[in-house]
Amino acid sequence: MASAVESLPVSGNHQPSEVRTCETTSLPVCLTAQQFIRWHAVVAVVFLLIGGIGALLLGLTRWPAVHLLDAQWYYRILTLHGLNMLIFWILSFEIAVLYFAGTVLLNTRLASKKAAWACFVLMVVGGIMVDIAIMNGKSDVLMTSYVPLKASPDFYLGIILVAVGTLIGVINYLATIYIAKRDHTYEGAVPLVVFGATAAAIIAVVTVLHGAVVMIPTFLWSMGWIENVDPAWYRITWWGLGHMSQQVNVCAMVSIWYLLATLTVGAKPLNQAVCRTAFVLYILFINLASAHHLLVDPGVGPGWKIWNTSYAMYLAVLASIIHGFTVPASVEAGMRAKGFTRGLFGWLAAAPWSNPGFSGFFLSLIIFGFGGGITGVVLGTQQINIMAHNTLRIPGHFHVTVVGGTTLAFMALTYYVVPLIFQRDFYAKALCRIQPYVFGGGITLFALGMSFAGSYGVPRRHWDVEFTGSQLAMGFDSGAYTMLGVMGIGALVAVTGLFMFILLVVAAVFVGPKIAGQAMEPWHEERQAPADAAAVDEDEHHTPGTLVLAGVFLLTFAVYYFANWKWLSDVWEVR
Amino acid sequence: MSIYNPPAGWFKAPAGVERLWVGLALTWCIIMSIAMPYWHFYGKQNPTGESYKVSVQEYGQRVAEFVKDNQVGDEGGIPIVEIPPGGDGYLLARMWSFYPIIKLKQGQTYRLHLSSSDLQHGFSLQPLNMNFQVLPGYDHVLTITPTSSGIFPIICNEFCGIGHHAMTGRIIVE
Ligand SMILES: [Cu+2]
Numbered sequence: 203m204a205s206a207v208e209s210l211p212v213s214g215n216h217q218p219s220e221v222r223t224c225e226t227t228s229l230p231v232c233l234t235a236q237q238f239i240r241w242h243a244v245v246a247v248v249f250l251l252i253g254g255i256g257a258l259l260l261g262l263t264r265w266p267a268v269h270l271l272d273a274q275w276y277y278r279i280l281t282l283h284g285l286n287m288l289i290f291w292i293l294s295f296e297i298a299v300l301y302f303a304g305t306v307l308l309n310t311r312l313a314s315k316k317a318a319w320a321c322f323v324l325m326v327v328g329g330i331m332v333d334i335a336i337m338n339g340k341s342d343v344l345m346t347s348y349v350p351l352k353a354s355p356d357f358y359l360g361i362i363l364v365a366v367g368t369l370i371g372v373i374n375y376l377a378t379i380y381i382a383k384r385d386h387t388y389e390g391a392v393p394l395v396v397f398g399a400t401a402a403a404i405i406a407v408v409t410v411l412h413g414a415v416v417m418i419p420t421f422l423w424s425m426g427w428i429e430n431v432d433p434a435w436y437r438i439t440w441w442g443l444g445h446m447s448q449q450v451n452v453c454a455m456v457s458i459w460y461l462l463a464t465l466t467v468g469a470k471p472l473n474q475a476v477c478r479t480a481f482v483l484y485i486l487f488i489n490l491a492s493a494h495h496l497l498v499d500p501g502v503g504p505g506w507k508i509w510n511t512s513y514a515m516y517l518a519v520l521a522s523i524i525h526g527f528t529v530p531a532s533v534e535a536g537m538r539a540k541g542f543t544r545g546l547f548g549w550l551a552a553a554p555w556s557n558p559g560f561s562g563f564f565l566s567l568i569i570f571g572f573g574g575g576i577t578g579v580v581l582g583t584q585q586i587n588i589m590a591h592n593t594l595r596i597p598g599h600f601h602v603t604v605v606g607g608t609t610l611a612f613m614a615l616t617y618y619v620v621p622l623i624f625q626r627d628f629y630a631k632a633l634c635r636i637q638p639y640v641f642g643g644g645i646t647l648f649a650l651g652m653s654f655a656g657s658y659g660v661p662r663r664h665w666d667v668e669f670t671g672s673q674l675a676m677g678f679d680s681g682a683y684t685m686l687g688v689m690g691i692g693a694l695v696a697v698t699g700l701f702m703f704i705l706l707v708v709a710a711v712f713v714g715p716k717i718a719g720q721a722m723e724p725w726h727e728e729r730q731a732p733a734d735a736a737a738v739d740e741d742e743h744h745t746p747g748t749l750v751l752a753g754v755f756l757l758t759f760a761v762y763y764f765a766n767w768k769w770l771s772d773v774w775e776v777r
Numbered sequence: 778m779s780i781y782n783p784p785a786g787w788f789k790a791p792a793g794v795e796r797l798w799v800g801l802a803l804t805w806c807i808i809m810s811i812a813m814p815y816w817h818f819y820g821k822q823n824p825t826g827e828s829y830k831v832s833v834q835e836y837g838q839r840v841a842e843f844v845k846d847n848q849v850g851d852e853g854g855i856p857i858v859e860i861p862p863g864g865d866g867y868l869l870a871r872m873w874s875f876y877p878i879i880k881l882k883q884g885q886t887y888r889l890h891l892s893s894s895d896l897q898h899g900f901s902l903q904p905l906n907m908n909f910q911v912l913p914g915y916d917h918v919l920t921i922t923p924t925s926s927g928i929f930p931i932i933c934n935e936f937c938g939i940g941h942h943a944m945t946g947r948i949i950v951e
Contacts, residue, residue: 307781390782390784474783476799500912503825504826516809519809661933673853676930678903774925776824
């Protein structure tokens with residue numbers, strides 16, 4: 203670990219009894235924040251478990267050779283899986299990340315303990331309400347609950363409670379930053395990770411407001427107090443919540459990439475002004491990407507679509523492409539400065555691949571960039587969306603953003619959260635070291651199968667590709683079945699990686715060896731740079747390996763992008 | 778170091794490879810931004826989202842009239858209805874079928890109306906894999922020109938309840 207002294211801030215605003223100094227990083231840890239970080243993390247993992255069991259059942263149902271659940275249970279579990287994974291697991295973990303970034307990195311106390319309580323209770327109660335509403339069979343409406351599909355009122359109320367809880371947590375974070383500034387607990391600009399987390403927080407506020415605007419009337423409608431909710435209005439407003447919340451995840455994930463790159467290899471961002479500008483682009487433009495889901499809807503004209511999907515959205519895409527370079531470049535610069543200067547990729551080969559914090563982070567970066575990023579932009583292209591809307595290409599895309607990207611980054615961070623915040627050690631470290639590979643490999647295979655099945659026209663959210671009982675028979679090409687098989691196998695591997703993670707974390711958190719008062723055992727031995735290496739490379743702009751990797755990325759992107767335009771030109775003409 | 782306050786003087790313009798990359802990325806984003814308006818003017822696949830508010834009853838009447846005036850056949854009790862070239866055809870999505878079967882001629886242009894009498898549905902034309910959203914209360918008009926012939930199944934790809942997986946329809950192109 204690099205010396206923390208270089209910029210350890212002046213003095214915090216903690217009561218002496220409410221702070222400890224981390225033995226590993228020398229950072230000051232607010233004990234109130236630590237308590238809530240622990241609780242939110244534990245609850246997050248419980249939701250992850252519920253969603254994971256759902257994932258297993260769904261994977262085994264959409265694999266035609268198995269076709270496990272009946273139709274009713276398939277849609278019920280699909281509703282459960284979506285909400286527990288995409289909303290409850292992710293938001294709970296994000297609140298924990300915000301509390302960490304806000305307090306520890308700024309040397310401040312958490313602004314309000316009462317607000318933290320309110321946030322925690324509302325999120326847990328809301329989540330449980332929703333899960334009960336789903337399992338009692340009166341809310342088989344899937345995550346999007348498109349009107350006039352109607353769930354029982356407690357389903358909508360639970361979502362509103364979770365949203366309000368999240369909003370309180372986010373405001374508590376922003377208040378924490380404010381008091382840190384007020385009390386001068388740090389000097390100069392906030393750290394990059396805090397900057398990114400703040401971008402996530404700002405987008406989260408806008409997201410939750412959209413959620414309130416759409417969910418409150420829908421709740422009133424489900425109570426029978428208002429007559430009608432317009433389906434087109436619902437879709438456009440719901441996606442203000444639904445897609446924007448994914449941008450919160452992107453911001454949180456990128457912040458965690460920077461955090462883990464620092465913790466694991468002492469990465470050095472080449473130019474923080476560039477990284478920060480990219481975060482600002484997210485705040486300004488990423489909201490417009492919610493137009494993604496409405497590109498073949500009635501009532502939205504070409505002007506609106508082109509505006510929202512072209513330069514407005516691409517300024518946010520630009521931000522991701524920039525992070526996709528600056529993050530690995532920061533790793534390369536850090537490694538070269540340590541003497542790993544051999545060839546183009548000597549720095550990458552010498553990286554600590556046995557450290558799950560590093561492997562999870564780097565796999566997340568690769569999977570998100572090559573998988574999620576490229577498919578996201580292509581599917582969000584106004585006209586190409588015709589060939590993708592509501593097919594398996596859509597979940598094929600977001601399982602490599604929010605699962606292979608965000609969730610894997612959160613897992614990687616957890617390998618540091620448990621020793622540093624829970625002050626417990628892991629058992630079975632060999633399993634910890636392979637877990638990111640199992641999970642990352644499984645989800646990649648899964649998403650590939652899904653995306654290509656979608657290219658054959660297989661719909662998402664659909665119980666039976668044989669169309670049993672339909673008036674007019676329909677079947678898919680055998681290639682679609684092969685791809686659904688690949689998807690099923692990928693699901694099994696990914697779920698194995700998920701359950702490994704949960705078992706390892708639960709064992710460590712509840713019965714792991716206590717390590718309070720001592721530094722954590724490092725996940726990897728620092729390797730010595732080869733003796734024959736050229737002199738330590740201190741030129742921070744000498745990152746040729748990253749440039750090559752980024753070039754391969756851009757080329758892959760261009761090939762897939764233009765191939766899709768070609769495929770589009772082969773379908774019927776439509777205006 | 779991303780977890781510490783940056784040293785003074787951190788705010789500076791990008792240089793070296795980083796500047797190169799920002800330039801490349803920006804260029805690529807501009808190319809992609811131009812591609813959509815380009816296709817809008819020169820491409821053949823540009824759904825405009827043309828739509829009108831319509832009540833469920835009124836749309837049901839238009840479908841009934843359309844079937845009465847243009848029916849050319851029957852399959853298993855489902856009418857086969859041919860849209861006159863250049864004319865309007867009405868397809869109804871409902872739990873859980875598309876009604877009626879539509880017949881078209883290759884190379885002719887038609888105005889195909891889509892609406893639902895109950896929940897949201899998805900119009901997914903296979904194996905072409907062309908997909909459009911269908912909402913109750915909205916008459917969504919697609920101006921289409923079939924460029925291939927054969928039998929094209931329609932499937933529903935928006936969840937619409939327990940029978941969703943069995944919701945199909947058909948377009949026949951001669
Ligand atoms: Cu349907």
